[in-house]
Amino acid sequence: MTAPVTNGVVKGWCPDAWRPMMAGDGLLVRVRPPLGRLTRVQALGLCEAATRHGNGQIDATTRANLQIRGVREDSWRPLIDALLDLALIEPDPVREARANILVALEWCVGDDTHRVVEELRARLSELPDLPGKVGFAIDAGPTPVLRDAPADFRIERAMSGSLILRADGRDLGIPLSHGTEVDRLIALAHWFVDSGGRANKRMARHDALLPEWATATTPPAFAATALEPGPHPLGMALGLPFGRIAATALTRLLEAEPICAIRMTPWHVVICEADGPFQANPAEFITDPSSPVLHADACVGAPACPQATVETRALAHRLAPHVAGSLHVSGCAKGCARAAPADIVLTGRKGRYDLAYAARAGSLPAVTGLDAAQILAHFGAA
Structure with a gap:
């Protein structure tokens, strides 16, 4: 059984479910929902687990992850078991550590974002041993939305409508042909390690010349405007004050409104997929985009x-x-x-x-x- 990390002063890595970090209020356990989405059942289960095994406080991170706070050391393993039962974490700690994937918000089954993310998750074992904070953004919707979100390797839409692979910190991307996106991303991750990237820790700080096969020639498309609270094509977007929500408040929301799933974003906003209109403005959330x-x-x-x-x-x-x-x-x-x-x-x-x-x-x-x-x-x- 993997033992939790309890040294709160460790720097240069991100906690996850299998490697929690000790904070002032207990262990911090990070959850990376596959495709950035929790079904209603998963969200309710997460709230129950956060209340039973932690202090009931949940944080949303700039990588569209969730952090369960205040977990007691003797409750860490039962929490892991609950998250495994909910299919919210990988049973393999190495795969979980590598699944640091940001996903374009409005993906749908079978589109480019969904296709690339599913292939990348299936091939996580092919990635090299990357620094703990390195992550991926699969931003393959019609318009890039993750331009300002933290990521080191970005697959995104070009001005021409095709897809490109862009190393963070570079203005131009590498043109991609359909079906080769994950091959190229994995190859660029290996180049990053082989060219000394681990010493710099992040792609934006790594100024080594890209390999010849990865000549960057193509600009990305203009980014979409920022997501704001309010009605959304999928249902409703709700703001989280400073990215924090109590498990009890989220449970009340799920029980009161016709929500079938929740999509995480890199901002303090979640998208609630709904089967019908919301009945009320929940007091614990931000509904006013001018807040x-x-x-x-x-x-x-x-x-x-x-x-x-x-x-x-x-x-x-x-x-x-x-x-x-x-x-x-x-x-x-x-x-x-x-x-x-x-x-x-x-x-x-x-x-x-x-x-x-x-x-x-x-x-x-x-x-x-x-x-x-x-x-x-x-x-x-x-």
Whole structure:
């Protein structure tokens, strides 16, 4: 039996179901739903497992994964068994670690996205041993939607309508012929390792010259606009405040509305596939696309994260309506909630906050050593 990882200060890897990480509120267990979708039965089972074996809090990540929080060490194996019964994780820990696949949101059975993802999942054993944070985006819908989501190898639509394979950090992609997409992706992953990519850890940092067979010549199509809460062709899109939802709230939603499945996204929004109209606006979710919380990112903060020295989400919630642009409140300099720069960044340091503008967490601050009251007063939110 695989033993859980309990060292909360390990960096450079992502936890998963078979390798949970110890946080301040217990073990953190990450679930990667196949094709980014949970059926109604799977979603209800996940909520029950999160309540029975964890603290009932579930986080949605920027990789469209789910994290069950507060899992007790003696409950980890029963939780794994429950997730296996629900077919939400791979029984092979190596395959589970490699199944870091982002999927275009509106895929349907038999389309290019579905076809490529299913083949890639079937061939996970052919991938090399990649750094823990490396992932794939299969963005083969009519228009790319995952352009700003974290991934290292991207299969996406070109301006011409054909598919390309694009290494993250490169502007152009490699033209693909039908049926060769996964062959080329696996080959590029092997090139990444063979050319020293493990030292750089991410494709965007790896500036080695692409192999001759992978000459990039083709630009991707223009990206679609960001997904917002509200009615959706598949049903309803709902926002999750800071990516967090209580299992009890999700259970109530599933029992009250005609939801047949839930699709995860890399943003704080889920798509509820529904057989009919929603009866009400659920209070625990964001239904207004103009909500300022949608433009705010905040990690779990202290005390749930052992690296954080400050509270984050309550402050972000109060501050968001008073900030023009994007807001990021990070409990420490790691910046787990947002990798990209934000207009306003607050980084926890020794129990207080550093303030920076147009920056990432941990960037050189404009003002240091602020407390929450000073920050709220500075932005007129006191």
